[in-house]
Amino acid sequence: AVKQRVLLKQIQKLQQELKQIQSSRPRQRYEAVVDVTVSSPGSFTPTLTYMVQRAQWQPLYDVRLVENAGSRLIKLAQLAQISQQTGEDWQGVQMTVSTARPALNQRMPEIHPWFVDAYVPPPPMPQPAPMRKSAARLMRAEAAPEMEVGAAAMAADAYMEEADADVVMATVQADDISVSFELPGGIDIPSDGSPRKVTIGESELEPKLDFVTIPRHTDAVYRRVTVVNNTEAPLLAGAVSLFVDEVFIGSNRLEYVPGGADIELLFGVEERIKVERELSRRDVDKRFLRDKRQLRYGYEIKLHNLLGQPAALVVKDQLPVSRHEEISVKLTEANPAPAEQSDLNILEWKLSLAAGAKTTISYEYMVEHPRQLQVTGLLD
Template identity: 30%
Template sequence: MTMIRSLLVFIPFLWLIPASAAIESVTVFPDRATVTRVVEMNVEAGSGELVQPDLPTNLSRDSLRISATGPDGLRLGAYRLETRRGSERVSERARDIEERLQSLRDRRDAVDDDIEAREMQLALLRSLAGGAGQGDEKLAVDGWSEAMQMIGSGAEEVLAARRQLSLEQRELEEEIERLEQELADLGQQQQDTLRLSLAYESASAGATAFTIEYTVSGAYWRPVYEWRLDTGADELQVVQFAEVRQRTGEDWSDAELNLSLSRPSAGGRLPEVSSWWVDVQPPEKKDSGDRARVAGDQLQRSEMELAAAPAAEAQWDGAELVGSEYTQAYRVPGRASVAADNQPHRFRLDEFSVDVALSARTVPRYQQTAWLYAEGTWEGELALPPGSVTLYQDSTLVGQARFDGVAPGGELASSFGVDDRITVEYELVRDDRATEGMLSKSTVLIRTHRISVSNGHSRAIDLTVFDAMPVSRDERIEVSLAESTTDPDRRDVDDRPGVLAWDRALSAGEELELTLGYRLKFPKDLPGVQGW
């Protein structure tokens, strides 16, 4: 009878046992993540309560969504979130380090005890050595020899053991210090959690799946690229990766991972256009320097706020593009795990081939070298977001660059290192100063450079030479190209005043010579010209 009462008391509390909610999927945005957990359990007819004790404290409470599928008549009631203080560290790596540290500290204590025991043995041997031959019975000569041999042999063993223990003690201290520093670098504190309690009522018993979805900060992903140029095939291989980091307070283990191209930080509201008023400037008032500085700081902050906005080669798994035309995401193949340690995890998303045109470009005024350049049209269905690019030319690393992103139909272009088969020379051939005019005298400055380029390739190559001529900021300074100048093919390149470009096709072994001269004229009474 007593056992039956115990069972009757225990049964109602079965429905308050915390449920295990596995992380089913994670969608990572550039500045946050949405986590979906699923709790599968059997519910009985009547009222009950689902308890999920380990949600992260930094979840957005407004983003919490709960749904369930189960037997007919299942209804969800009110829920509450409570903060629970914890003693465990957040990441699995931090917990592993703490366990290792505890083991090393225990071993260090044992070594300290062993060293103390050896010290006691040495003290005993020193006492025996100091008291040998004393007392009523003196040791015979043979006894002295035997005692010295015994004490000496014992001392050697004890000293050797102490040396070994001291060495182990030092190694333990170094390892403990290293792990303590690594733990400090992780920045992991004790893990507080949120406890979710959800009331429900079911008209019948049956299997039920509760879905808990929420958004957390402390997670992001960024695009990372490899651009591999094949100069023999005039082809650029674009390999796209994603680097994911997270310190949300919970490890994502064996979950479906999606990398969204949406930007929640942009907000869900279209900015409103305010009226733009123009008025007569009021008379300037004298004010203290402090107020002027405050006003300047306020203006600067306002401007910043406005501006912010041969054997078989192993094949890689590629990510699947999912979603609609307006909300798209990469789905990483299989299941993925990302620990909450803020360490980078890379996933390969896709690979594309782009036909490119190869050319050479040089800016001899600054560097007498030519750079290999590749450009092609991006014909993919999806825009490539901005990211860092590692550049390879024929499987050789040539450098890194920043990629600004490209929309379908846009241009993919980059330099791929110095082209050593093209030689460039930049030579000053004239630098004169003269005076013109009879009554109104003017100073005339003339400077001329010769640019020589030689194509050492066994194939023809398109070449672009960039340079610049002076641009006057004062109408009294007249600037013009000298008569000896080779006419440039383009002026004010990319809307940059004074920038010139010569586009040429060089056949194999061909040499090119260009002349660039410019003439400055200004009144003689001017004190001088800056920037010449």
């Protein structure tokens, strides 16, 4: 153990010295020779364009639901997080980030022959020369610390502290092939891989807010916001940070949203709308003269709006779905009737509940099957 600690300290010291040497070594430089033919004397400013590796960016979003005196607004901030490890710091550069990926379009992949053959076992390995146990034990003891030290050094080398990112403003350009975001002024991006955040754009969108609950699984009522993407460009897939006013409520992921399409986001749980689901009926037909067995179930879903303003509610529940031709499931009563019932027996009610109001949804369904048939899946 003492020898391992000594070796680990030596390796860490050597790695630190190596990093200092690498950071202080002279940078590689390239020269470009340009042949120019002009028809008359004059001056011009050449522009040299070249590709570099290990530079990347990813879209991020801050979406804020602002509520004020009964009115609601969505504030959408589009961000680009940029980092690079090209070996040279970018100082005061004019930058454009784009969704175009030129490296993927340089060459089409080739198809090579795909062979199958009979398996031929490999020749037997030669037996190692005999070794005395003490020597073998010594070799294993010396090798183990080296492996452990190496793993620790790799883990330490892989760790990188992420620096805070700055924010600036940008403008957007879109065409049929890609989306590009032009960043104003000079941008500084260090070559250590630390991220820099750039605000691509900010928009204010009119939201449609409703509240969704699935009381069979939870008594939570979720805020659901739907807005139309009327920004200048499509919204690329990326991480979303969600806020209600100034309160951070969580993160999600936004998939690609073209211009004019709907964006649907959940903004946490609304505690001021109460929901309760109760079993109100469970009957079994006990008449033995019938060759069919009938089970009847009834449920009540009670809702109470304590928001202080009207609320649009979507309530979802479900009936069992038969996977056997002799088992039938039927909705026999519902008050009010559901707005939708899917092929998989998902029920959906759409209600408008006034401030302080209470309401109850009640429904019943029947399961019928041959008396001798054993049925699984009836959980209640």
